[in-house]
Amino acid sequence: MRSQPTNKPSIVYKYIYSGTLQLRINEKIVDKLVAVYINDYIESQVVENVRDKIVKLKRLDGRLKLLDKMFLEGIINHDYYESERMLHEQKTDYSINSLRLVNHGFQKWETMENNQKREFLLSYVEKIIIDMYKKEVVEIIFVDYKQVISN
DSSP states (O other): OEEEEEEOSSOEEEEEEETTTTEEEEHHHHHHHHHHHHHHHIIIIIHHHHHHHHHHHHHHHHHHHHHHHHHHTTSSOHHHHHHHHHHHHHHHHHHHHHHHHHOOOOOOGGGSOHHHHHHHHHHHEEEEEEETTTTEEEEEEESGGGOEEEO
16 A cells, blocks of 8 residues: 545545555544544553563662661762762663653643654554445454554
8 A cells, every 4th residue: 555645726635545456535534433443552552561661760769868877877888889870870771762752741642743643553553454335344453562553
């Protein structure tokens, strides 16, 4: 399938065209059809991944506080404290970077700009299968976990 525009005097209509079936569907219709599936996915998977990363960061922060307390009370020496603190900073940086990768600021499909929708599709969607005769989404295969949401 490929995108195929139709130019009218004042508006450009974009269609998804199936060369084998010789059928096309308006891109706006597809946008509305996938909205429900993608919003469900964002709520379930993306938000859950962000929560997991935040929990991990909170756990790291708790470990740092314990490490500071142990050092101040003289339970651990300075060399051990510094090495653990460096390790902690590396883990925190890694968690923050992975949080940035997971959370692109996606909230709802309808509120995303076209470039955000494109980024979401490239990052999270492997394939969208559309029944061109019925003009409905058959299934969406998401990249991570190969989760399938179908009709």
